[in-house]
Amino acid sequence: MISFQHVFKTYSTGTEALRDVNLVVPEGDFLFLVGPSGAGKSTLVRLLIREEKPSKGKIFVDGVELGRMKRRQLPGYRRKVGLVFQDFKLLPNLTIYENVAFALRVHGEAENMIQSRVAEALDTVGLSGKDNTYPANLSGGEQQRVAIARALVHAPRFIIADEPTGNLDPATAWEIMQLFLRINARGATVVMATHNREIVDLLRRRVIAIDAGQIARDDRSGRYHDDLSKPQIRAQ
Amino acid sequence: MIYRNLRFALNSAWQSFWRNLAVSTAAVLSITLILVLAGINLLVGHAFSQVLDGFRAKVSEISVNVADGTPLQSVYDFQQQLAADPRVSNVQFITKDQALAQFKADPNNVVLAQQISGNPLDAKLEVRVAKLDDVAAIDTLARRWSGVDPTDPTNYQGDFVNRMLQLSAWLGIAGVGLLAILVVVSIVIVMNTIRTAVYHRRKEIEVMKLVGATEWFVRGPFVIEGVMTGLIAASFALALLVLAYQPAVERFRADVAFIPLSYDPAFMVSLAQDLLIGGALLGALGSYIGVRRYVRI
Numbered sequence: 001m002i003s004f005q006h007v008f009k010t011y012s013t014g015t016e017a018l019r020d021v022n023l024v025v026p027e028g029d030f031l032f033l034v035g036p037s038g039a040g041k042s043t044l045v046r047l048l049i050r051e052e053k054p055s056k057g058k059i060f061v062d063g064v065e066l067g068r069m070k071r072r073q074l075p076g077y078r079r080k081v082g083l084v085f086q087d088f089k090l091l092p093n094l095t096i097y098e099n100v101a102f103a104l105r106v107h108g109e110a111e112n113m114i115q116s117r118v119a120e121a122l123d124t125v126g127l128s129g130k131d132n133t134y135p136a137n138l139s140g141g142e143q144q145r146v147a148i149a150r151a152l153v154h155a156p157r158f159i160i161a162d163e164p165t166g167n168l169d170p171a172t173a174w175e176i177m178q179l180f181l182r183i184n185a186r187g188a189t190v191v192m193a194t195h196n197r198e199i200v201d202l203l204r205r206r207v208i209a210i211d212a213g214q215i216a217r218d219d220r221s222g223r224y225h226d227d228l229s230k231p232q233i234r235a236q
Numbered sequence: 237m238i239y240r241n242l243r244f245a246l247n248s249a250w251q252s253f254w255r256n257l258a259v260s261t262a263a264v265l266s267i268t269l270i271l272v273l274a275g276i277n278l279l280v281g282h283a284f285s286q287v288l289d290g291f292r293a294k295v296s297e298i299s300v301n302v303a304d305g306t307p308l309q310s311v312y313d314f315q316q317q318l319a320a321d322p323r324v325s326n327v328q329f330i331t332k333d334q335a336l337a338q339f340k341a342d343p344n345n346v347v348l349a350q351q352i353s354g355n356p357l358d359a360k361l362e363v364r365v366a367k368l369d370d371v372a373a374i375d376t377l378a379r380r381w382s383g384v385d386p387t388d389p390t391n392y393q394g395d396f397v398n399r400m401l402q403l404s405a406w407l408g409i410a411g412v413g414l415l416a417i418l419v420v421v422s423i424v425i426v427m428n429t430i431r432t433a434v435y436h437r438r439k440e441i442e443v444m445k446l447v448g449a450t451e452w453f454v455r456g457p458f459v460i461e462g463v464m465t466g467l468i469a470a471s472f473a474l475a476l477l478v479l480a481y482q483p484a485v486e487r488f489r490a491d492v493a494f495i496p497l498s499y500d501p502a503f504m505v506s507l508a509q510d511l512l513i514g515g516a517l518l519g520a521l522g523s524y525i526g527v528r529r530y531v532r533i
Contacts, residue, residue: 049446075451078445078446
């Protein structure tokens with residue numbers, strides 16, 4: 001479970017990115033973070049992966065307070081989390097197989113274990129047989145699949161995705177969303193910041209709208225824009 | 237797991253070294269140059285200390301001239317007094333006849349020896365002092381002895397000894413100072429090389445951090461790359477020094493004959509150790525500092 005308790009984030013430049021954010025994400029939830037650019041979505045994601053610490057308030061993941069986590073505990077925490085980004089963050093000089101295996105290599109896993117896990121992850125994202133291809137030879141959608149395979153390969157309990165469909169055409173974006181839904185159906189909690197209105201409106205999952213650093217709306221089965229015909233669960 | 241991580245770090249360091257070959261080569265050459273300078277510094281220091289040791293051995297031995305007519309018993313007493321002194325390592329009594337024989341035996345004195353009649357030389361006590369610093373005190377002691385020749389008491393040249401001591405101290409300080417400068421310069425060079433490598437690989441480092449690599453996992457390959465750079469540079473520097481050492485010493489001897497510089501191949505073994513260990517440490521330290529700021533999780 002993820003919980004934000006009165007979280008504030010003010011950057012050293014004086015920018016107030018988040019103001020009094022309270023949020024609970026139960027295990028297995030699928031959550032969209034929506035809102036205009038600069039609203040605070042990316043700050044929330046950065047706090048969640050502990051790239052940033054809150055200025056005030058507490059963030060708990062599985063009962064552990066991220067702000068109090070020591071630097072040496074961070075690698076262990078990040079291994080529980082799978083990260084997917086808009087720009088894929090693949091290493092261009094490594095093959096698809098090597099890119100996915102990389103996430104296990106840094107953990108010092110055994111080679112035979114790496115082989116079977118990578119094959120399984122590539123199979124899940126539908127890229128079996130492309131092991132030796134380099135990222136440059138793949139389409140945007142395929143590259144994002146590789147990034148998802150890399151996020152999945154160590155079987156994380158949380159998947160955090162920042163605009164994963166931002167660089168993809170609608171059809172490919174939809175395929176990628178199907179993948180996230182499958183991962184969520186297997187039990188992983190998914191937190192996704194997105195601008196993709198069609199997908200949010202079509203899937204009708206939990207939607208948290210952030211505006212000017214505050215939670216403006218928390219709908220159990222929401223749309224991209226405020227929909228007054230639906231009952232709403234307001235932020236705590 | 238440690239073995240697998242080490243293999244990853246070694247592979248990674250090796251790849252990075254070759255991928256950034258231009259920067260790596262520049263670093264190796266710069267550090268080679270610095271290590272050659274450091275090596276020359278050590279070699280020159282060693283050669284001078286050998287020369288100084290030779291001088292020290294000479295000046296730590298003083299001759300106490302015995303006045304003609306001094307009773308033999310008085311000489312023996314004083315010899316025993318000196319021998320019992322902990323500062324003295326050896327005392328030898330040379331009679332007037334022995335002194336003359338020694339004088340005549342020296343090929344430099346052939347012409348002079350033919351012209352002397354009788355024996356104008358003093359009998360003497362040759363005193364070897366253990367530490368150069370104590371020679372002055374033994375000289376004072378000898379000059380107070382009643383049996384000493386008042387016109388020419390000893391052959392001690394205090395001024396020369398003091399200058400020698402000063403010179404050797406200054407040479408030591410200059411050597412250490414020069415080494416310190418070279419160490420700092422080479423650390424800065426390695427630091428900048430590794431920063432370039434880090435810049436080239438910043439995306440990889442970012443991904444490593446995001447997928448949960450530990451700081452040492454990220455840092456390890458760069459530190460190994462630094463050690464590799466240092467070791468390769470040390471090997472080049474060593475090869476150059478080995479090739480140049482003997483011809484340089486011979487050239488120096490031919491040009492400046494009065495300084496008895498000697499060729500000491502045994503010193504090369506300790507120089508090799510110093511350069512290789514030094515190169516590896518400089519490489520490790522430079523890359524550790526260079527990468528520290530960038531790999532903070």
